[in-house]
Amino acid sequence: MPRVATGESSLSRAVRVLEAFTAEEPALSVSEVARRSGLHVATASRIVGQLVEHGLLGRAPDRTVHVGMRMWELASRAAPTRSLRDAAMPFLEDLHAVVGHHAQLAVLDGDEVIFLERLSARDAVVNYSRIAGRLPLHISSSGMVLMAYGPPELVDRVLARPLESRTPATITTPDQLRAALEQVRRQGYALLTGHVHPDAAGIAVPVRNALGEVVAALSVIVPHDARAVSAVPALLAGARGIGRSLG
Amino acid sequence: MPRVATGESSLSRAVRVLEAFTAEEPALSVSEVARRSGLHVATASRIVGQLVEHGLLGRAPDRTVHVGMRMWELASRAAPTRSLRDAAMPFLEDLHAVVGHHAQLAVLDGDEVIFLERLSARDAVVNYSRIAGRLPLHISSSGMVLMAYGPPELVDRVLARPLESRTPATITTPDQLRAALEQVRRQGYALLTGHVHPDAAGIAVPVRNALGEVVAALSVIVPHDARAVSAVPALLAGARGIGRSLG
DNA sequence: AACACCCTCTCAATGGACGAGAGACCGTCG
DNA sequence: CGACGGTCTCTCGTCCATTGAGAGGGTGTT
Numbered sequence: 001m002p003r004v005a006t007g008e009s010s011l012s013r014a015v016r017v018l019e020a021f022t023a024e025e026p027a028l029s030v031s032e033v034a035r036r037s038g039l040h041v042a043t044a045s046r047i048v049g050q051l052v053e054h055g056l057l058g059r060a061p062d063r064t065v066h067v068g069m070r071m072w073e074l075a076s077r078a079a080p081t082r083s084l085r086d087a088a089m090p091f092l093e094d095l096h097a098v099v100g101h102h103a104q105l106a107v108l109d110g111d112e113v114i115f116l117e118r119l120s121a122r123d124a125v126v127n128y129s130r131i132a133g134r135l136p137l138h139i140s141s142s143g144m145v146l147m148a149y150g151p152p153e154l155v156d157r158v159l160a161r162p163l164e165s166r167t168p169a170t171i172t173t174p175d176q177l178r179a180a181l182e183q184v185r186r187q188g189y190a191l192l193t194g195h196v197h198p199d200a201a202g203i204a205v206p207v208r209n210a211l212g213e214v215v216a217a218l219s220v221i222v223p224h225d226a227r228a229v230s231a232v233p234a235l236l237a238g239a240r241g242i243g244r245s246l247g
Numbered sequence: 248m249p250r251v252a253t254g255e256s257s258l259s260r261a262v263r264v265l266e267a268f269t270a271e272e273p274a275l276s277v278s279e280v281a282r283r284s285g286l287h288v289a290t291a292s293r294i295v296g297q298l299v300e301h302g303l304l305g306r307a308p309d310r311t312v313h314v315g316m317r318m319w320e321l322a323s324r325a326a327p328t329r330s331l332r333d334a335a336m337p338f339l340e341d342l343h344a345v346v347g348h349h350a351q352l353a354v355l356d357g358d359e360v361i362f363l364e365r366l367s368a369r370d371a372v373v374n375y376s377r378i379a380g381r382l383p384l385h386i387s388s389s390g391m392v393l394m395a396y397g398p399p400e401l402v403d404r405v406l407a408r409p410l411e412s413r414t415p416a417t418i419t420t421p422d423q424l425r426a427a428l429e430q431v432r433r434q435g436y437a438l439l440t441g442h443v444h445p446d447a448a449g450i451a452v453p454v455r456n457a458l459g460e461v462v463a464a465l466s467v468i469v470p471h472d473a474r475a476v477s478a479v480p481a482l483l484a485g486a487r488g489i490g491r492s493l494g
Numbered sequence: 495a496a497c498a499c500c501c502t503c504t505c506a507a508t509g510g511a512c513g514a515g516a517g518a519c520c521g522t523c524g
Numbered sequence: 525c526g527a528c529g530g531t532c533t534c535t536c537g538t539c540c541a542t543t544g545a546g547a548g549g550g551t552g553t554t
Contacts, residue, residue: 009541010511011261011294015301021325030532040513045533047258054262058327063532067325069356075322076379078268078314080305090369093340109316122337132323256510257542277501287544292502310501 013039017047018056018067023130027064081107081116084216087245088207091238092119095220099231102127102221105207106142108150109134111157113143113217125200127221136164138171141202142217144190148181149206149214155181169194189232193224201228205235208243218242260286264294265303265314270377274311328354328363331463334492335454338485339366342467346478349374349468352454353389355397356381358404360390360464372447374468383411385418388449389464391437395428396453396461402428416441436479440471448475452482455490465489 020028020036028036034044048065051057055070079085088105096103096119105117112134120127129135137143137158147155159174169192171177184190193201204219218239222228267275267283275283281291295312298304302317326332335352343350343366352364359381367374376382384390384405394402406421416439418424431437440448451466465486469475 009297010257011297012301013511014258014261015303018321021321023324023329026325026327026329031530041532042513042515042534043511046511049533050256050258054259056262066327067322069327069361072322072326072328073356073361073379073381074265074268075314075319077270077377078273079319080273080313080316081319082270082273089366093343093366096340097344109320114316114320119336119340130324132320134320260542278499288500289502289544289546290542293542296502 013037013043014047014051017044017051018071021067023133027060027066029064033065084242084246085116087247088117088216088218088242091241091245092117092218095218095234095238096121098234099220099222101125101223102129104129104142104219104221106140106146106204106217106219107215108137108146108154111137111154113137113140113146115142116216125221125223126197127200128196129221135196138163138177139166139195140219141190141192141195141204142219144180144184144192145204145206145217145219146214148184148190166196167194167198169198171195189235191229191232193228196221199224201225203228203231203235205232205239207239209246210243215246216242260284260290261294261298264291264298265318268314270380274307274313276311280312331489331493332363335364335463335465335489338488338492339364339465342465342481342485343368345481346467346469348372348470349376351376351389351466351468353387353393353451353464353466354462355384355393355401358384358401360384360387360393362389363463372468372470373444374447375443376468382443385410385424386413386442387466388437388439388442388451389466391427391431391439392451392453392464392466393461395431395437413443414441414445416445418442436482438476440475443468446471448472450475450478450482452479452486454486456493457490462493463489 016037016039017033020033030045030048031041033048034041037044048057052059055068057065058068059065092103092105100121101124103119104115106113106115114134115129115131118129118131135143137147147158159177163172165172171180189203189205191201191203196202200221201224202219202221204217206214207216207218209215218235220231220235222231263284263286264280267280277292277295278288280295281288284291295304299306302315304312305315306312339350339352347368348371350366351362353360353362361381362376362378365376365378382390384394394405410419412419418427436450436452438448438450443449447468448471449466449468451464453461454463454465456462465482467478467482469478
């Protein structure tokens with residue numbers, strides 16, 4: 001198309017532009033967008049201009065660009081997990097009210113957990129997960145549940161790459177992982193203490209639909225102490241409620 | 248570009264494809280996408296294919312297409328209203344727990360209300376609003392609040408077009424609207440009974456940031472009876488809390 | 495078997511997208 | 525002040541990605 005052939009569709013470039021925006025830096029200059037997306041500044045400027053026209057991006061008075069309302073609207077109104085979220089919300093609220101701290105709903109996407117919803121108390125322990133945020137499967141209790149009840153080849157894929165370590169407590173060897181998954185299946189829940197953060201414990205249970213398939217993980221993050229495990233019954237009850245609501 | 252000139256950017260076509268998906272019909276065939284977006288089937292097929300490759304759309308085993316996880320992820324992780332939603336969530340939960348039925352957070356977008364979040368009880372009265380759904384300003388209590396405290400020209404723009412009517416109680420004349428807005432400003436809250444649905448009452452209050460600017464509306468939908476107005480203090484308290492959290 | 499869909503591939507033609515460069519603008523520093 | 529480094533957008537010639545028609549293969553219904 002230009003002097004230098006690229007062999008790439010113009011739609012890909014637009015997606016690269018959209019991918020430049022993160023939770024940490026939701027507002028970028030055009031130059032910054034160009035840098036992150038690896039596009040020529042003029043190209044980035046043009047694409048950003050078009051996306052702004054369509055409302056997928058928005059432009060602030062200081063000329064910085066951010067994800068637009070329309071983008072959020074299009075993605076949210078027809079989100080693939082809308083029915084799951086709707087079914088889960090009341091139970092997530094109850095769980096949060098009873099257990100406090102963080103209550104979360106997560107699903108499997110690719111070989112990672114993605115968090116659909118999170119309710120947090122103001123004085124809660126630290127939590128690195130965010131809504132629409134991802135974590136490696138072996139780092140989070142939700143991920144352990146999804147792995148334990150997921151397709152067998154999933155574990156193989158996860159083990160095909162080195163297990164990223166975040167804290168000294170992180171599972172790092174295949175044997176540890178397989179043993180931990182076996183324990184999850186035996187217990188019916190996953191309890192990870194200090195795997196994300198030294199002072200936090202994550203507890204997750206599977207959410208099953210009417211067919212008994214595990215479609216999500218319901219979890220809480222609480223302080224790492226002896227009472228942590230007492231959240232399990234509330235989690236199990238919530239997961240059953242969600243499953244029933246899924247119809 | 249082809250035999251027939253269009254004068255339209257190819258990115259526009261991709262956006263048209265994305266806009267084909269709605270909350271009512273989140274899964275479409277390629278032909279249906281083509282019909283809704285006004286594109287040639289071959290073109291729709293190609294664009295859908297590309298969007299699926301990038302994860303913005305997903306394809307089910309039955310070949311129908313739906314909005315993809317990645318689309319939701321990109322839109323949600325850097326959503327323009329993320330900080331507002333995060334600040335509001337705890338108060339929305341409390342409000343919902345106390346008042347029951349529906350508790351909602353909405354902002355102004357264009358000349359419409361768009362709902363950012365909604366917590367609903369299982370046995371709640373009907374409610375037509377959805378998350379990422381829109382309503383005309385004069386139809387919802389949230390819209391009335393946003394109009395009452397919004398820029399003056401907003402009311403003019405709304406009145407420039409005929410006021411759509413949903414139920415016999417809907418405000419339909421400019422005089423009614425201006426009087427109602429004046430009342431909202433006097434009272435500090437908007438109470439709409441039977442404007443969305445005969446048996447439902449909507450009550451909304453403004454959410455102000457540290458500068459005193461109205462940035463959102465906090466509202467509840469409750470059964471239309473004498474106790475409805477008793478939700479006002481809880482709403483006002485919640486709105487103040489959200490404003491303080493916005494920092 | 496005929497029909498009515500559906501989807502994707504191929505194809506030639508062409509117009510929209512490309513990157514370089516220039517110009518406009520801003521704020522800062524010496 | 526003027527030079528400078530930074531931003532962003534516009535123009536422009538080149539040219540390849542994009543386009544719609546049509547074909548071909550598939551599926552499900554009549």
